[in-house]
Amino acid sequence: MKNSIGTNVILTLFGESHGPAIGAVIDGLAAGIPVDEAFIASQLAKRRPQGPVDTARREQDRFQVLSGVFGGYTTGSPICIVIPNEDVRSADYEQDKGLARPSHADYVAQVKYGGFQDYRGGGHFSGRVTAAIVAAGAIALKALDAKGIRIGTHILECGGVRDADFNALGSPDGLALLDSYLDALNGKNFPVVDDIEEAVTAKILDAKADNDSIGGIIQTAITGLEPGLGEPWFDSLEGVLSKALFAIGGIKGVEFGSGFGFASMRGSEANDAFCVEDGRVLTRTNHNGGVNGGISNGMPVVFNCAVKPTPSISKEQQTVNYITGQNQALNLKGRHDPAIIRRICIVVSSLMAIVLCDVLAGARGADYLK
């Protein structure tokens, strides 16, 4: 499938950072889902670089819906959304041609594509392509919202500053609290729950001042998901979500619920006891992050992603020129994010929305999300 993901609802990405446009085709969405172009635009705005912690590249994200939408609703046919590239400065990349930026895909692209890749700005590997995920995801998020399913992603940790941990919320009290957190996140450009924007920003600017970058951990919660979604073995909810998550450049780890924290727990602590509450089966704790045996159990699905520091830094680095085959020093020009952790949150929520539409379409039929 390569640049496509999904079985019943399928997202396909295309485009390069410095080519004419990037875009997405989303196929298999039910007919009759309202498509709100203003909402798509507002979601794109959240991903767009916008303050001191982001790159100075200014993207307008003037998207066009070429197909699959008629009279404000999905038609059931594939939706192609195109976002032309603007404010492109290819010259920054021409001078470093052949230099493999460390932790970037330049070298592997050279090996894989034999020199035919569009090397400018990372080409098809560029984070720029995630704008198409956000645009397509905006439609999916609205479709899920109509079914009572909410998705939110926040910065859980950056530079040692930590936000509220969704995974610590059990039932029944934690459920309402979590929904209030997700509501709050939707209205924010800087996706944190507690009052830590300033502290996180300071950490990022510290790194920027050092011509360096930093990573962090982001956390996503999905609420309102009915139990029974996912499959045993290879289409486990965890497997399906993680495959999508690792598509996003910079994500190097995914853990559900207590994740790596399980390593220091015993079964008697780790097991989430089931209980009946108002006729509904819940668990008091949510160490399993809402998933048992690969299948949703009715509790919020909660997972964390490790985000590595942005590879593009202004400090001098040692690397290889893959054209000459020589070791060479690299002094990166161009406009870079000292941390992508703010911008990546909306990308994760958007992509998860698309994948969940796929899971629901498989389980409930193509028309379920109409």
Add this chain to the structure above:
Amino acid sequence: MKNSIGTNVILTLFGESHGPAIGAVIDGLAAGIPVDEAFIASQLAKRRPQGPVDTARREQDRFQVLSGVFGGYTTGSPICIVIPNEDVRSADYEQDKGLARPSHADYVAQVKYGGFQDYRGGGHFSGRVTAAIVAAGAIALKALDAKGIRIGTHILECGGVRDADFNALGSPDGLALLDSYLDALNGKNFPVVDDIEEAVTAKILDAKADNDSIGGIIQTAITGLEPGLGEPWFDSLEGVLSKALFAIGGIKGVEFGSGFGFASMRGSEANDAFCVEDGRVLTRTNHNGGVNGGISNGMPVVFNCAVKPTPSISKEQQTVNYITGQNQALNLKGRHDPAIIRRICIVVSSLMAIVLCDVLAGARGADYLK
């Protein structure tokens, strides 16, 4: 795809813990791969419960190859391997019918299958099914080995005891050291590199003595993989491997290279500088775990998996009877592993071998592994 994984080499699992048999079909392997039944048996032996840290259930794993092998070689047609179930004590499960074992799939199976699931011993969700992965994986491991690709998985951490960390090994010296580690692992039933078997065993037996269980972290390294394997976006090597890994019950987190450790690193530490060494492009450090932009970079692919404590414990637990809809106490009988961390290692290596065969078949053609 549900119980199948792969695009060009496809593994399909079937069977229930207490049904007639479990098994696997593996399709798409090239013709002409030697199939060594003694090796399959020895791999199954590594997964089999065998000492004080494992369940007392005694499985013989008398497998039969029903198809796809002729004269000791793969024919290119689907290989069906069946492993009949033996030493089944269903009565242990009859008395707990309706009781959702915490952190197990009993409840979600009830919701998903509406009471038609085979509830005995976890049915199709049972870890028993992983024997089929090991049997099929044995063929894949041999095919990879012939191409110079090795896979090894060890217990990195359990009960606070830690083994040597493959991720700390860079190039060029670390490469040979890692291969010697993998060679050593192949000969061991207790998969650790350093002299920690006794210490880990003690921690597991501690938990067992408390009628409890413990989790841990396992680590896998793949060496000899050429650069350029994997795809940008949705078929990233990380995504493809993680989707398979999350199929294995008990795995709740996957991190590549430094993974969640990236959260406290800066770009200047995290970036793996490229260098030319004897005409080969390597990186001195391997924080990225051998993968850049979703694609292998020629360094060892290294990842960790978080393994949760075995859910089945003998301590009394609170739960729900999904038939009566009442809260109820659960006192588990049956034979359980106080930790699955030893047995899971060979499952992970086996499954990774199958997935890599798929990746290689896609990149190099179906006949590449002949």
Add this chain to the structure above:
Amino acid sequence: MKNSIGTNVILTLFGESHGPAIGAVIDGLAAGIPVDEAFIASQLAKRRPQGPVDTARREQDRFQVLSGVFGGYTTGSPICIVIPNEDVRSADYEQDKGLARPSHADYVAQVKYGGFQDYRGGGHFSGRVTAAIVAAGAIALKALDAKGIRIGTHILECGGVRDADFNALGSPDGLALLDSYLDALNGKNFPVVDDIEEAVTAKILDAKADNDSIGGIIQTAITGLEPGLGEPWFDSLEGVLSKALFAIGGIKGVEFGSGFGFASMRGSEANDAFCVEDGRVLTRTNHNGGVNGGISNGMPVVFNCAVKPTPSISKEQQTVNYITGQNQALNLKGRHDPAIIRRICIVVSSLMAIVLCDVLAGARGADYLK
């Protein structure tokens, strides 16, 4: 996918004619479908050689259901059905080793698998494998029947003798007539509607007497299918059904409705006018075979398949020995069908049932057929 077909309900075939067993895995069927082993056996009996027009090879088809069925119902997990091979006479094939039987797959298998294929009796290419389709299809047929969907296949033409043409039946009168035809077919071992069994048998025995074989045309009707199933473009109902049909050895052509007859029609004859009849939209004629734009229109889905004469004939033939690379004469031994047209009918209906379960699961959700 190779030996698998389907997106949401997936059939996988394995096995060789002279290996230990052939079989199938069917995954994705809803939980709760009754599995009637006696019905499976009776369907297998229809495919089994049984009279003068079939091969003398006697197969018992003692199938075993290894997984996915519990207490007489599907569990929702993969169903593996195994049929051991009996009455195998491999010696017949040893003496012709290396001789490419004309119109058989021997030569292409040699090229594709490089000599590692199981060449005995056609190996994995053998029609023997279709027994697994019939066994799996029996479950699918019952599931469809519960939804009011019937499938029947008959010999439309063989040796110049023709049966009633389902495609000539329009609405409303033809609908009831067609259902009565399908009912009658279900009870017959020789699948014809009109009183032509004797005439067809005579034609086949004529060919047999000449050490020769004959082909023919079979026709399938599916009734009770709701309108709106299928997709525009690549998952058209016609495309999905035809892909499955061409899997069956001997089928060399597929036409829907008037098919090749359209070549000599004008639009004004060929167009099926819509009409409202008792509040239901129907077409008076059914030249389109129940499919418009790749999607079911509520009329019976009717298609014909061309079946080539059985390639195995006792007449001397000229061919190539692919081991010596020499031209050589071939005098086939072994037990062969002078015509497979009787036995292929139940295979087609069975396979169509599985494919329709897949189409319905995709459109209506995995649980629709429960």
Add this chain to the structure above:
Amino acid sequence: MKNSIGTNVILTLFGESHGPAIGAVIDGLAAGIPVDEAFIASQLAKRRPQGPVDTARREQDRFQVLSGVFGGYTTGSPICIVIPNEDVRSADYEQDKGLARPSHADYVAQVKYGGFQDYRGGGHFSGRVTAAIVAAGAIALKALDAKGIRIGTHILECGGVRDADFNALGSPDGLALLDSYLDALNGKNFPVVDDIEEAVTAKILDAKADNDSIGGIIQTAITGLEPGLGEPWFDSLEGVLSKALFAIGGIKGVEFGSGFGFASMRGSEANDAFCVEDGRVLTRTNHNGGVNGGISNGMPVVFNCAVKPTPSISKEQQTVNYITGQNQALNLKGRHDPAIIRRICIVVSSLMAIVLCDVLAGARGADYLK
């Protein structure tokens, strides 16, 4: 997959007849394939309406390559080609809103999409979308040509006039003759081999003069294909090609080699005897159309498609208004083709090229076509 086809090389279609644009994404093509925009334009010209036998709608087909091509070569990333719609007269369709055009997809689209479909000009079902197939196919055709694989499609029969039959050509003499036929076809706008353009045109104009339309049979040959391509059972070459062919509106039958002609043949006539000729294994006759057991045998792959008469005719027809639920007469306006048989030939060749790239990429690896 719905609007996508392929496993390793994947084509995705989008767009509606009267929307902003139609287009295609083709993913998985090797890097380094030359992309000749002039050739794409010339292929589109062959599909474009251009004479008395075609619709009067004038499409410019000003395509844009948005991604995946850099410096005149494929990059290995998805190629998105967009063709804006021009000369659109939606008003023709507004007045017939709700009227199900017989043999068209209007009614099934209404059932499937519940009124949300773009009904103008058939929307996503429109033959207009095949322009995207031709544009994408032009790249695939060039890639195949570099490997010595040629594809050509001609009108075999229309209005009783017949062209030379490729299926009658055996080996060795027929092979060179067939290649000369394919060469000749490439240079022609009216795809016939013999001198029958005038006769066919007359038949089509006859139908047009009667406010009617006619169908026919087209025939495709693929030469230069190595033996061993395709799979037994579900990815048979016949199955894979036919699934793609039935995606094209108007194709209602597909037969390989002698196809339905096998019905009146005996095995001794139908079997293609193998022979060694200059060290190469061939068959004297080619009744099997180059495919045995689902796999190419080295002879030309030859198949015929039945093309139904264009459903849009100017004669008054009876039909249903699916909005009012009433029977109603239909007098079609708009600009229609009296026969699509000329225009469909290039679409078939283009689509076959894409599918063959997929087959080759699966068998030989993604880079084979570089």
